[in-house]
Amino acid sequence: xxxxxxxxxxxxxxxxxxxxxxxxxxxxxxxxxxxxxxxxxxxxxxxxxxxxxxxxxxxxxxxxxxxxxxxxxxxxxxxxxxxxxxxxxxxxxxxxxxxxxxxxxxxxxxxxxxxxxxxxxxxxxxxxxxxxxxxxxxxxxxxxxxxxxxxxxxxxxxxxxxxxxxxxxxxxxxxxxxxxxxxxxxxxxxxxxxxxxxxxxxxxxxxxxxxxxxxxxxxxxxxxxxxxxxxxxxxxxxxxxxxxxxxxxxxxxxxxxxxxxxxxxxxxxxxxxxxxxxxxxxxxxxxxxxxxxxxxxxxxxxxxxxxxxxxxxxxxxxxxxxxxxxxxxxxxxxxxxxxxxxxxxxxxxxxxxxxxxxxxxxx
Amino acid sequence: xxxxxxxxxxxxxxxxxxxxxxxxxxxxxxxxxxxxxxxxxxxxxxxxxxxxxxxxxxxxxxxxxxxxxxxxxxxxxxxxxxxxxxxxxxxxxxxxxxxxxxxxxxxxxxxxxxxxxxxxxxxxxxxxxxxxxxxxxxxxxxxxxxxxxxxxxxxxxxxxxxxxx
Numbered sequence: 007x008x009x010x011x012x013x014x015x016x017x018x019x020x021x022x023x024x025x026x027x028x029x030x031x032x033x034x035x036x037x038x039x040x041x042x043x044x045x046x047x048x049x050x051x052x053x054x055x056x057x058x059x060x061x062x063x064x065x066x067x068x069x070x071x072x073x074x075x076x077x078x079x080x081x082x083x084x085x086x087x088x089x090x091x092x093x094x095x096x097x098x099x100x101x102x103x104x105x106x107x108x109x110x111x112x113x114x115x116x117x118x119x120x121x122x123x124x125x126x127x128x129x130x131x132x133x134x135x136x137x138x139x140x141x142x143x144x145x146x147x148x149x150x151x152x153x154x155x156x157x158x159x160x161x162x163x164x165x166x167x168x169x170x171x172x173x174x175x176x177x178x179x180x181x182x183x184x185x186x187x188x189x190x191x192x193x194x195x196x197x198x199x200x201x202x203x204x205x206x207x208x209x210x211x212x213x214x215x216x217x218x219x220x221x222x223x224x225x226x227x228x229x230x231x232x233x234x235x236x237x238x239x240x241x242x243x244x245x246x247x248x249x250x251x252x253x254x255x256x257x258x259x260x261x262x263x264x265x266x267x268x269x270x271x272x273x274x275x276x277x278x279x280x281x282x283x284x285x286x287x288x289x290x291x292x293x294x295x296x297x298x299x300x301x302x303x304x305x306x307x308x309x310x311x312x313x314x315x316x317x318x319x320x321x322x323x324x325x326x327x328x329x330x331x332x333x334x335x336x337x338x339x340x341x342x343x344x345x346x347x348x349x350x351x352x353x354x355x356x357x358x359x360x361x362x363x364x365x366x367x368x369x
Numbered sequence: 370x371x372x373x374x375x376x377x378x379x380x381x382x383x384x385x386x387x388x389x390x391x392x393x394x395x396x397x398x399x400x401x402x403x404x405x406x407x408x409x410x411x412x413x414x415x416x417x418x419x420x421x422x423x424x425x426x427x428x429x430x431x432x433x434x435x436x437x438x439x440x441x442x443x444x445x446x447x448x449x450x451x452x453x454x455x456x457x458x459x460x461x462x463x464x465x466x467x468x469x470x471x472x473x474x475x476x477x478x479x480x481x482x483x484x485x486x487x488x489x490x491x492x493x494x495x496x497x498x499x500x501x502x503x504x505x506x507x508x509x510x511x512x513x514x515x516x517x518x519x520x521x522x523x524x525x526x527x528x529x530x531x532x533x534x
Contacts, residue, residue, distance in 0.1 A: 018408030018417070024373075026401040026448060027413055027433070030394055033379050034432050053401075056450050056462055058393070060380045096449045 009040040013074065016049040025055050025071065025090070033059030038067040045112075046074040050091035055100045062105030062137075065321045070108040071100070078111045081172070081330035081344060083144045089113035095122070098129035103161075108139045108322060116147040123152050124178070130166060130187075131159040138163070139320055142329050143171045152178035154209075155198070163187045167320045168194055170329040170343050180223075183210035190217045190319040191245075193311075193328070195343045197224035198231075206235030206257070213240035217319075218264065220311040222249045222342040232257050247312040249341050268310050268341060308346060311339035370443035371403045372497070373413060374467055376481055377432035396432075398463035399497070402447040405439055415484030431483035436467055441491055444506070464500060471496035 013020035014028050022028040025043065032041035041061055045051065055071070062068045073079075077088040090112060092099035099114050114127045127145035130138055145155045155173035158166060163185060169192040173180045180196035183189055196207045207223050208216055214236070223233040232255040234243060241260035249268040256262065313336045315325045326334050329343040340346050379393035394400065411421045414435055418428045447465045469477040472489060480487045489496065495505040 012412070013410075015410065018410060020410050021412045022410040023407065023413060024401045024403070024448075027373050027410070030375060030379075030400045031412060031430050031433075034375055034377060034394065035429065036380055052445075054449055058462060094445055094449060101450070 009042055010037070011042045011044060013046040014043055014051075015047045016051065017047065020046055025051055025053050029055060029057060029059070029069070029071075032061065032069050036060070038063065040066060040068060040070055042070040042072065044072055044074040045077055045088035048077060048086055048088050050089060050115075052091055052093050054092055054094055054096040054098060055090070056103060057100065057107040057109075058103040059107075060104075062107060064106060068106035068108055069104060070110070071112065072108075072110045073112060078331075079113050079144060081144070081328070083113055083115065083146055083172075087113065089115060091115040091117060093117050097122075097124070098126040100128045102128060102130050102138045102140075104138075106137045106139070108141070109143060110139075110141040111143065113144045114146075116153065124157075125153045126157045126159075127153075127155045127173070127176070129157050129159050130163055131161050136164045137167070137320065138165075139167045139322055140171055141167075141169050141323060144329075145171065145173045147175045154179045154182040155196070156180070157182040158185050158187045158189070158214075160185060165319075166190070167323060168192070169318075169323050169325065170194065170327075172196075172329065172343050174198060178205055179209035180207040181209065181216075183214035183216070184212060186213040186240075188215040188217065191221050192219050192314060192319075192323070192325065193341075193343055194221045195224070196221065202231070204235065204237065206232035206255075208234045208236075210236045210241055211238055213238050213260075215242040215244065218243070218245035218248055219314055220247050220339065220341045221245075222307060224250075231255070234258065236260060247310060247341060249307050249310075266312075268307065307341040309338040309340060311341040313337065313339050370438055370441045370447075371405065371407050371486075372436040372438070372447065372467070373400045373403065373409075374398060374434050374436055374480075375400060375432045376434050379462075394462055395466070397467045397469060398500075399447050399465040399467065400463065402443045402445065404443050405437075409435070413484070414486055415482075416486060418484060425483075428483050433484055434480045434482070435486040436480065436496075437486055437488040438491060438494055438497075439488065441494055447497070447506075466498060466500050468496050468498045471498075 012022060012028055014022045014025055016023055028043040038061065057069050057071065059069050073088055079085060079087050090099050099116060100109060102109065109128065116127055128140060140156065147153055153176045155176040156168065164187060166187055166189045168189065172195045174197045176198045180198050181189065181191065198207055233250045234256045236243060236258045239259050241258060242263065243258045244263045246264060246266040250256065315336055318325055328334055328345040332345045332347045334345045375394050375398055376396050378396050409417045411417050412430055413433055415425060415428050419425055449464055450462055472493065476487050476489055479485055497506040498504065
């Protein structure tokens, strides 16, 4: 088994000039290898990609789309690195539909106006595709339509893993499980408006299971949206050490086993989410968004996580490094995608929110 | 515009994906559409491969061919997958393909050469067909022969997708 790494450079000079041509080469050639495509320039790739090949048999044989080492984001969107900025009308920027397909260290942007109802940043779909992974990505939009950041759309998918990924601006769901899949969500930051009382930043209408650890789930609309909304009687919410910021709303019609919520309303650790919390009225309302203050010591996400290193659901995951490349300790683990460091940790997170505010204001 | 196509079927993965086999490329499928002046990567055309100092015999993508239709405006929809509505929920991997029977015999033969670039006149642009209904590429020049017209390809309109399934 080997890793077959190919460079993607839009203007020539690399192995491929489009992600689509790299992807097609992976599945028009044979071999039980890791077929890795790296975006190696600072361009926006305005493409819709289907990762659907013939290599997905395990952690040592699959497709893997990522960025080269010089183009990796540092946890902040829109900072000039190579990324997917899909401005077309297809329903997804990336569709993962091959066993073990992996996407990492990518920024995926769906610009406002480009997408429509029930569109996605990443869609997972097909019969029998399992063990797909999204790691260290930023997936965002500011579009007003009812989009999902990630959606399992159809098929008998079993396992899905998402870690160290920031998902924001999607106004239907951050992560939507439309089929009975088990999704492991670790060290993510999911925020959006969840635009009705029957939607949520984490959502499922099926007999799905969310295993959620060390994740911040932040509703921007306390009046209607939910942080978690699972409407199926056979649904399951597992996990612990998560932060919620909405005014309610963990609504699970099945089994709710989640414990040790960090309540952003009062900075306490609760056995269950409280009824009164702090929510984000809009992205510009940073004064009410007290989750990530400059004062790291009083941040409910700070140091209140649980160490999951060594317990990664997928051998390709690494919980020892945060979204920005900072090392995580084994004690004093921060909740969310970032780990505080004296340079770049929570400061980067704050920077991120300011960036987001600036973008919203410019809409 | 320059169309990167495959002249071979995608290798199967042993999974039964239904009778339409909608998640794999088929021979003559359009993979991506690019402008006339596009510079290809090393593994996309034989020309670029050899120019980079490699042996022609080692070219890794013998199924790649570029169909070059000079002065034809590229339409981004040609590289989109088949959309959600219509054929089936998730659609085909490619929505458009080349019909080799609408090329000249020489063009069709040349297209089978590994990494070839085959130039065809705009008059043969109707060799580009939509797989769902065999529709030809919409016109880009109006009847007066002068006015550019944006191709009206609405394979994946927002309105057509409708509410949550």
